[in-house]
Amino acid sequence: MPDTAESIELLTDREHARKVYRAMLEARLLETKLSSLYKAGKIVGGVYLGKGQEAVSASLGSCLIPGTDVFAPLIRDQGGRTAFGEEVIDCARTYLGSAEGPMRGRDGNIHRGRPERGMLAMISHLGAAVSVVAGWLLARRLQGRLEGMVGATCIGDGATSTGAFHEGLNAAAVERLPLVVVVANNQFAYSTPNDRQFACEDLLDRAKGYGVRGYSVDGTDFLACLRVMREAVAEARRGGGPQMVVARLLRLTGHGEHDDASYVPESLKCGALGQDCMAVAAGQLVEEGYAEEAELAEWQEEIGEKVQAALAAAQRDPKPDPWREQWEAFSMPQTGDQNA
Amino acid sequence: MPDTAESIELLTDREHARKVYRAMLEARLLETKLSSLYKAGKIVGGVYLGKGQEAVSASLGSCLIPGTDVFAPLIRDQGGRTAFGEEVIDCARTYLGSAEGPMRGRDGNIHRGRPERGMLAMISHLGAAVSVVAGWLLARRLQGRLEGMVGATCIGDGATSTGAFHEGLNAAAVERLPLVVVVANNQFAYSTPNDRQFACEDLLDRAKGYGVRGYSVDGTDFLACLRVMREAVAEARRGGGPQMVVARLLRLTGHGEHDDASYVPESLKCGALGQDCMAVAAGQLVEEGYAEEAELAEWQEEIGEKVQAALAAAQRDPKPDPWREQWEAFSMPQTGDQNA
């Protein structure tokens, strides 16, 4: 999806909604396949899905401008990655450990990125990306290229308890950088519920303490996500400093595909937060007259095929070969000897 | 000052005010002497004073119960240490590197404590004590001994930017522990002014984000400090969970005695925050009829002599002898060999 999102500002609501929904669909279909591959033993390590979080993530990603903005997705951001322009094949190759993916088998699953294109490759340590995005923006200011750009990152309810999140957001606020932090409060961090994670009534209460503007959104409500993300990103782009969006939702799967999430109470699953944003989105698209039912079915088929093809291709890729691997952590090995 | 502060609840306002003022005076006189000794080359390393912060610090310390409560003072808490019962000689010995002080020359200046008496010995890393005090309280809960006790710690405006502060306060809030955190916002962290440290309007805005109760106080106003600390500590003791007090004031000296604080603008020094809490306190004591001028002068003399005697004694103390030093970082060296 390399249409530059400069266009986003120009897109009609209809166009925007259709674009985001397609990204969500691609994410969902891709992740569903990844889950199957994992269960079939074709993926080593783990598979971590964003099921239920696509509306939040993709609507954020859709507001960012590839080639201009910088984005640090986290665990559950396939939607945002896709909307920001990640190719299916990059995801497939990384999960399947292809030697030809962006991580070349050196890192896996969600730990991937294309930093040269402004999509950072997360490390596992939660919260660590917040300051890195801020630093990228600071660099752009020093380069005189900050005007009109933003940086965005996503984080979970659990990761708001990290010192890195606090230090990063505070430092960004001090510099008044155009950083958008989206907190996906999916009620759990792995198995740990909100009430063992923080004691404030709403994570939004933290915004004021950082001196940043806060937004609250129902993460299952597709149109609301579109509206809020568009507003928050636009405000940052206009020079309004850091923005913090807190989305309420539920992870509709385990922490990883190894986890059955039996700790999530039925009442939550059956409640409002348990709604599937994909279904909500489809309904809203039709209701608003943004798309026809038939069209949605066509997209499903079209994108399903694309996903299938990418995964099939990635499975045929060469695996990394330890004999040809450059066992070198420095880019400038001429620095001196290597301690083998 | 080993009068148990259980009595604090029983003390009249007059008695409390007199007690705190005497602690402030002891701190001020002691620190003034330390500064002279430093300038005379008698103290190695550095000297870090709480000048201007005595009202905040001592009124907190005075509300804590020695033998019951736990207190983690920071850099500028001579007032609080004294009010909590630290002997002058402990401070003198630590600054002078006596082999007989609580740190036996192994650590110096403000890095001292009597953890066995509930007064923690700070490490330099700012923010690190918050979670430690919380852990002590958690232990008391597990031991069934939490009832009626509190833990307190002080921190500067700058140290609120540390991840440790954030993680510690959040964890304490999750456990709803009786922790009182006093933030002395003295406008600077070393040379760094508030506007390079945080972007919120008031650090008090952070309280809500942690789900803790917040209090604001003018740190130069002696009676206000007494009242607010008493309230915050009592609320924690009653089971109200963590409390956060933000005091506005100015450090009336350099970061350390090596620093002339020339970066502090005259306007601030001459403004309301630049008032000396000692002078304010003396005035208020007299005005309220809590003490007579003459009495204050007597205290000054009495305490001055005590301080002088302790410093003289500490200077005659033996210095640590490297030949008799136990170079041993383990309490149970029988664990195995030592890597000399």
Next chain:
Amino acid sequence: MSITYVDAILEAQDHLLREDPRVFLYGQDISRFGGAFKATKGLAEAYPGRVLDSPISEDAMIGMAIGAALAGMRPVVEMQFADFSSIAFNQIVNHAGTHFYRTGMPVPITVRLPSGGTPGSGPFHSQSMEAIYSHYPGLVVVTPATVSDAYHMLLQSVALDDPVVYCEHKFLYRWLKASSIDREAPPLGQARITRPGKHATIVAYSAMVHEAVRAADRLKVESGWEIEVVDLRTVKPLDMDTVLASVARTGRLLALGEAFPWGGVTAEVVARVASEGFHLLDAPPKRFNSRDTPVPYHPNLWAAHRPTPETICLAMRELLAF
């Protein structure tokens, strides 16, 4: 009936909670969920209020444990992965590690680090951090390699008044089984001869002990070499008596570790044998570690990143040929 390495850790924690009211457990997802690796499964139910889920706050987790220890408790902290203890590095080395020397009051905390690589675990869920913690004064660092050691050394760690970094190897969790737990174990700080031999000594610890034994078995079958394998068990402090006695018997040393190559246990062992037991050596002492890159994700790369029985055999043949 058999018991796995991770079962032994669970059993030990059960025992500790049952026998010692000072013990409590603190960590992410360890309460009702039983921990990412199920090392605390069922304990929250058996010991209500003593197995606590922490926020994702490694720095505060250790700070809390330190405070609780000072107040008389014996906390056991589970890091979800050793790699995340990097966030707690300051509290571990600067707060816990210095406290006894500074104040005379020890800090009896035990920090459990699920350590080491497994296929597909990648750069941030595979690290072996014993060298980092051993470098700083005041910390005892243990690396159990057997089911019985996993059990007993955890009890011993908690019994110790000093802070202990307990490195448990994730690869051994379910792969390593024993028919039962030994009644007793050597004290912390004492190494063990896992496999006696006479031609060369491999000094190893944690999962690498098993790779060393495999390599030794192969060298025996293929060429009749009798290789002695020393399991360090505790890497700080080091039991140099056992190591030197072994080298005295064999004259040859390979120090083997899964950690990154610069510094670390193998450097310390080789340096100490070279300086304290130089005359015992009939050949240059050898070191063998993982490679000097992050731990790669793909199993192909991972297997080539760390020592394996094959590559250990190669190194040993060089050593023996000298």
Next chain:
Amino acid sequence: MSITYVDAILEAQDHLLREDPRVFLYGQDISRFGGAFKATKGLAEAYPGRVLDSPISEDAMIGMAIGAALAGMRPVVEMQFADFSSIAFNQIVNHAGTHFYRTGMPVPITVRLPSGGTPGSGPFHSQSMEAIYSHYPGLVVVTPATVSDAYHMLLQSVALDDPVVYCEHKFLYRWLKASSIDREAPPLGQARITRPGKHATIVAYSAMVHEAVRAADRLKVESGWEIEVVDLRTVKPLDMDTVLASVARTGRLLALGEAFPWGGVTAEVVARVASEGFHLLDAPPKRFNSRDTPVPYHPNLWAAHRPTPETICLAMRELLAF
């Protein structure tokens, strides 16, 4: 006219800011205040907007630098004291250190660590952390010991595409002076023979180079021994060629460091000489470090905690007597 070690650091940063628009400085109190040690004095005024005070957030300081480096800048971060980099440990080793291997995109940041002990600086303002950063893959760790090296190696560090941990010794700041800065310096990764000799080699780095030279001078005067002193300059990667060549000439090795004794540079040097240059050694290689306790506050204790010319002479006499 003379220039001190800290002046050289200031000069280098001035040069960098003047010549390279990608360079900016970030750290606590480094802007108008000029830094705790005045290593950035006047730079904020000379280069407006490019010398930025950071909050007390070491983790974010390094994160910011990483992000800026990825966006094309060459940030230089000042830690107020090396000891506080413990808070940034995760960002340094796991974010900066792994990035090139993982993504192919290097992270050219330079982290300045005011390191080492001075009288009265105590447990938390005295540490030498080079071993911690060298252990992890992907980081270059340099330890300049001379005024010229302080200058040139800082320029070279910033020029390098990889992350560099630049350990500057606080004791040398004002004590070490030179009449001028040399026009050129050896590249990073190359050691230097500071003092030629033939009877034994002392391998040292940072401030200990000067203690080694003092000890060598004394041994010459008192007993005619000619001691060679090798200044490692860069401790990761290590220039083993120079070290081994020196040991080949002298047959005797003392590895000397100010850091804690377990692991670290001296272990790595001794281990590598023992395994790569065993036959060159005429005597057991020796190590000499600080003691295995926190760095004590009192000058009496501090002086006995770290190696001094007196104690180095004692160690050398043992080595030479062998």
